[in-house]
Amino acid sequence: MTDQNSMFNALCRRTFLSRGALGLGAAALSTLAAPRPLHGATSELSESKGVINPLHFPPKAKRVIFLCQAGGPSHLETLDYKPKLTEMDGKPMPESYTKGQPIAQLQGNELRCFGPQRKFNRCGQSGQMISDVFPHLGKLADELCILNSVQTNQINHDPAHTFMNTGSQISGRPSMGSWVTYGLGAESEELPGFVVMTSVGGGPSQPIATRQWHSGFIPSRYQGVQFRSTGDPVLYVGRPRGVGAEEQQDVLDAVAELNQMRQQATGDPEIATRIAQYELAFRMHQSVPELTNIADEPQHILDLYGTRGGDGTYAANCLLARRLAERGVRFIHLYHRGWDHHGSVKKGVADTGRLVDQGTAALLSDLKQRDMLKDTLVIWGGEFGRTPMGQGNGRDHHIKGFSMWMAGGGVKPGITWGATDELGYQAVENIFHVHDLHATMLYLLGIDHERLTYLSQGRDYRLTDIRGNVVKDILA
Numbered sequence: 001m002t003d004q005n006s007m008f009n010a011l012c013r014r015t016f017l018s019r020g021a022l023g024l025g026a027a028a029l030s031t032l033a034a035p036r037p038l039h040g041a042t043s044e045l046s047e048s049k050g051v052i053n054p055l056h057f058p059p060k061a062k063r064v065i066f067l068c069q070a071g072g073p074s075h076l077e078t079l080d081y082k083p084k085l086t087e088m089d090g091k092p093m094p095e096s097y098t099k100g101q102p103i104a105q106l107q108g109n110e111l112r113c114f115g116p117q118r119k120f121n122r123c124g125q126s127g128q129m130i131s132d133v134f135p136h137l138g139k140l141a142d143e144l145c146i147l148n149s150v151q152t153n154q155i156n157h158d159p160a161h162t163f164m165n166t167g168s169q170i171s172g173r174p175s176m177g178s179w180v181t182y183g184l185g186a187e188s189e190e191l192p193g194f195v196v197m198t199s200v201g202g203g204p205s206q207p208i209a210t211r212q213w214h215s216g217f218i219p220s221r222y223q224g225v226q227f228r229s230t231g232d233p234v235l236y237v238g239r240p241r242g243v244g245a246e247e248q249q250d251v252l253d254a255v256a257e258l259n260q261m262r263q264q265a266t267g268d269p270e271i272a273t274r275i276a277q278y279e280l281a282f283r284m285h286q287s288v289p290e291l292t293n294i295a296d297e298p299q300h301i302l303d304l305y306g307t308r309g310g311d312g313t314y315a316a317n318c319l320l321a322r323r324l325a326e327r328g329v330r331f332i333h334l335y336h337r338g339w340d341h342h343g344s345v346k347k348g349v350a351d352t353g354r355l356v357d358q359g360t361a362a363l364l365s366d367l368k369q370r371d372m373l374k375d376t377l378v379i380w381g382g383e384f385g386r387t388p389m390g391q392g393n394g395r396d397h398h399i400k401g402f403s404m405w406m407a408g409g410g411v412k413p414g415i416t417w418g419a420t421d422e423l424g425y426q427a428v429e430n431i432f433h434v435h436d437l438h439a440t441m442l443y444l445l446g447i448d449h450e451r452l453t454y455l456s457q458g459r460d461y462r463l464t465d466i467r468g469n470v471v472k473d474i475l476a
Contacts, residue, residue: 021260024262050185059446060410060475061377062187064180065332067360069352070161071206071339074386074395075403076424077349080128080148081120085388086424089115093389097425104391104397112391113423117346126414130450133353135306136361142414143364143373145474149418149427152384152434155397157340160383167438167463172217174454175224176438177331179463182215182222182451184445189329192225193322198335199314201379202352205337213333217456224333227320245461248292291323305362305424315359322366324399325376339382345396349421364407377444388424401427404437410444412476432471439468444475 020259076082092109097358103111117260118131124141137144153159160284166173174182177194186193213224262268291330294302294309302308307315314336321332336356341348362382367373385402408412418430439449442463449468453460 002262011165012458014029027089043440050181050183052183052313053348055184055446055459056448056451057443059444060375061444062375063178063330063332063362063406064377064379064409064441064445065325066334067318067356067363067378067380068161068164068178068333068335069339069356069380069382070208070335070337070339071157071204071211072160072384072397072402073352073385074345074349074439075229075401075420076354076386076388076395077118077345077404078131078133079129079146079403080420080424081131082116082388082420084426085113086115088113088423097423101400102155103387106387106391106396110448111389113388114340114395118349124414128414128416130444131202131349131353133156133350136357138459140361140407142367142406143407143410145407146403146415146416147381147418147422147432147474148336148401148403148416149430149432150381150385150402150404150434151427151431152399152402152435155384155399158209158381158453160397161212164383164434166216167465168469172214172216173461174218174222174463175213176441176463177224177333178215178218178222180331180445180450181437182218182454183442183447184330185445186330191291191324191327191329192220193317193330194333195329195331196224196225196226196333196335197317198226198337199312199317199355200337201314202338203348204340206340208335217461218454224331230349242343258376271313283455287327291321294319294323300365300369304366306358313359314356315362318359318363319366322363322370322372325367325372326370341386341394342396344393345394348394348415358409367408373408373424374411376440377411378407378408379441395445398425400425404432406474409474417471417473417474430471430473433467435464435468436471438463439470440474443470 033303034376091113093113098111118133120129120131121129121138122128123138126142128141128144130138130141152160152163154163154169162171162173163169164176177196180435181193196215198208207304210226213223213226215223234285292310297309301319305315305319307313307319310321316333317334321334324332336352338352338355339349341352364373364378365377367378381404382402385398388397389396401424418432420426442449442452446470449462449464450468453462455461
């Protein structure tokens with residue numbers, strides 16, 4: 001009995017010391033890691049309410065659909081018309097443009113101008129110049145705010161995606177979709193606030209890592225949820241055979257009780273996230289099948305998009321994006337992998353453009369006819385552009401000036417803003433940095449980008465880091 005008592009006392013001492021040490025450490029860590037209270041912030045976060053409450057500004061947009069053209073579309077074959085580059089085709093690239101400038105795979109090679117490989121047309125009443133790879137989108141030129149002076153910081157694919165998505169080239173920071181859902185919360189209790197879908201085709205496709213939609217140091221409930229384009233949209237949401245709703249609810253309740261006991265003992269906020277995600281997954285049993293069953297879509301809508309859905313195409317993802325937006329998803333991020341045209345840019349851009357043109361135009365038209373475009377911010381663009389110098393019959397990576405566009409959600413329609421020099425190398429007029437894109441996006445959602453912060457490791461972090469300006473000249 002004496003031995004048993006001594007063992008019990010030793011165990012208690014060990015438990016007390018270990019748990020006491022962890023408790024003190026956890027208390028110190030929570031002080032460092034907890035978000036600093038914001039103006040109007042609530043002490044308890046939920047899926048439906050974000051930390052910005054009330055909003056800093058009257059919002060123009062309720063949601064964002066970001067159409068990421070992964071691989072880096074050539075602005076010189078799509079949205080940035082450069083007749084001078086045609087004149088210079090085959091001639092040496094003036095050293096005044098490139099000396100001391102970052103160049104990816106062309107570094108050390110003879111640099112020669114490579115004229116635009118596609119025909120440009122004036123489109124819409126606004127007369128914006130759009131190439132022939134976008135015949136459907138060209139008809140909607142009067143809805144677009146074309147940005148021809150975009151700049152970024154990273155010249156290789158993965159860090160460039162990281163920078164575009166998180167405002168930093170350092171992996172592990174929260175993605176913009178996570179920042180938005182953290183700030184605003186979700187409108188739907190039945191679906192995630194941040195959804196990601198991918199498609200591929202038309203040209204070389206660089207891989208996309210799941211950390212591109214991670215929540216970083218923000219609670220993990222705000223990370224993106226990837227929906228698959230074919231088969232089950234979300235893995236492991238369906239019930240196993242022989243398990244009904246009642247049995248699953250019993251399991252969910254039991255797991256929730258265990259998690260709550262553990263949370264009371266540890267105070268770990270990620271346990272609260274886990275409980276919420278189990279509950280959301282249960283609700284998604286009903287919401288996801290209804291979302292992806294497009295039998296209720298009329299034939300003219302299917303024809304508009306050029307898809308019957310569920311076929312893994314970009315067009316099908318665009319249709320699903322509209323359905324997600326209707327159901328209150330806050331941030332929808334579509335990736336199309338197929339724009340890395342180091343060779344055969346003339347054919348490659350046309351092939352990839354053909355896969356995204358109709359779906360993109362259909363999404364804009366569909367949102368507008370449902371009176372949703374006015375409060376949905378649609379953004380189109382890649383992680384960087386391509387060089388005016390040739391890489392054989394293709395183009396290398398380029399960060400000093402490239403094109404994107406925005407539409408809806410409070411953006412001024414039918415304008416081209418900013419410009420590159422006459423060869424399409426350097427943004428020279430109204431430079432629009434990625435940080436400016438993020439700041440402007442948040443402003444349209446009603447958020448001051450300098451006040452949406454999260455305290456981590458002793459520092460306030462934000463999506464725009466220490467830069468970023470709201471570009472009000474492009475706002476309606």
